[in-house]
Amino acid sequence: MDPRLDPSRRKLLTQGIAAVTAAALPAFSLPARAQGRPVLKAGDQKGGLRALLEAANGLEGLSYDIQWSEFPAAAPLAEALNAAAVDSGPIGDAPLIFALAAGTRVKAIGANRSDSYGTAVLVRPDSTLKTAADLKGKSIATNRGSIGHYVTLKAxxxxxxxxxxVNIRFLAPADAKLALTQGSVDAWATWEPYTALAEVSKHARVLVSGRGLLPGLSYLAATDSAIAAKRPVLQDFLQRVVKAQLWSYRNVDAYSAALARIIGIPPEAAKLQFERRQQKWVAIDAKVIADQQGTADFYRQVGLIKQPLDVKGTFDTGFGVAA
Incomplete structure (x- = not known):
């Protein structure tokens, strides 16, 4: 692993790999390799990518099979990429930096931008906290290295x-939500769809949103080995995701209903998080790379990575995003 990550974080990442590999059982699989067809091991976060493709009928006519593995957050997905348990998966800008600093051999092959409002620091509805400055001395639950961690530090x-x-407690989303509702932490830093779920259920309110703090970048990442061995498959998969995203904004109600059904959240939460994100796939250009470098530099500034990280080599610009 890379020395840019401090020893305690390297140990945590190493210990997590075995658990992730065992726990990340396929949530859904097309038939296993049939007659020599390639198999794409696709990671997902809370079923969002699979839901998008299924709702848009984006998995029809595949020349390869897909083995899905679902994760509750980016950190365990990054560990699975590091362990080659999955070939690719969606990951935010901040967790990608954390993974790269840990030595994960992965590259961003597609980029998208969205409104960062839903990446937020939440508090209970009855909390007396009003601004980010009120977080001084308070406890905040989030995933280590996640975009929730990032928005906390930015805020x-x-x-x-x-x-x-502030006292940051590293907890998985389900545990962080429970800690907030039970009052064992003062705040919870998270992302969509967890933010929308908390708002719709009235379990929490937004104290600080990521709007104006974060560049709103996230990626489809793939391991170096998968890029070398399955490039045409990854290219096709990315284009299907991009087309499905375009379909979703032309069919907001249908997609929101499908998303709610597939990932098991209330329809109003599905529609809220979808409409306000306004996610758009973009070319990996100088602006994307500069914004990602800014994230890496900020992580270095606050001590989460120990050495400077030049992000230019962590992108593969050979995967075009069709208009």
Whole structure:
């Protein structure tokens, strides 16, 4: 693993790989390799990518088979990429930096931008906290290295606080939600669809959103080995995702209903998180790379990675995004 990650985080990542490999059983699989057909091991976060493709009929006419593995957050997905348990998966800009600093051999092959409102620091509805500055001395639950972790650090530093002015507790989304509702933490930093779910259920309200703090970037990432061995498959898969995204914005109600059904959340939460994200796939251009470099530099500034990281080599620009 890369020395840019401090020893405790390298140990955590190493310990997680075996657990992820065992736990990330396929949530859905097309028939296993039949008559020599390639198999794409596709990672997903809370079923969102699979739901998008299925709702848009984007999996018809495949020349390869897909083995899906679902993860609750980016951190375990990154561990699965590191362990080659999956070939590709959707991952935010901040967790991708964390994975790369840990030595994961992975590249971003497609990029999208979205409104960052739903990446947010949440508090209970009855909380007396009003601004990010009020987080001083408070406890915040989030995933280590996640976009929730990132928005926490961005929010507190923008408010003139230091990272050590808050107590960050690293918990998976389900545990973080429980900790917030039970009052064992003061805030929960998370992302969609968890933010929309919390709002719709009235379990939490947004204290600080990522709007204006984050560049709103996320990626489809793939391992170096998968890019070398399955490039045409990955290219086809990416184009299907892009086309499905375009379909979804032409069919908001139908897609929101399908998303709610497939990933098991209330329809109003599915529609809320979808409509406000306004996600669009974009070319990996100089602006994308510069924004990603800014994320890496910020992680270095706050001590989450120990050495500078040049992000240019972590993109594969050979996967075109069709208009």
């Amino acid at each position: 507190v530093t923008a408010a003139g606080l230091k990272p050590e002015d």
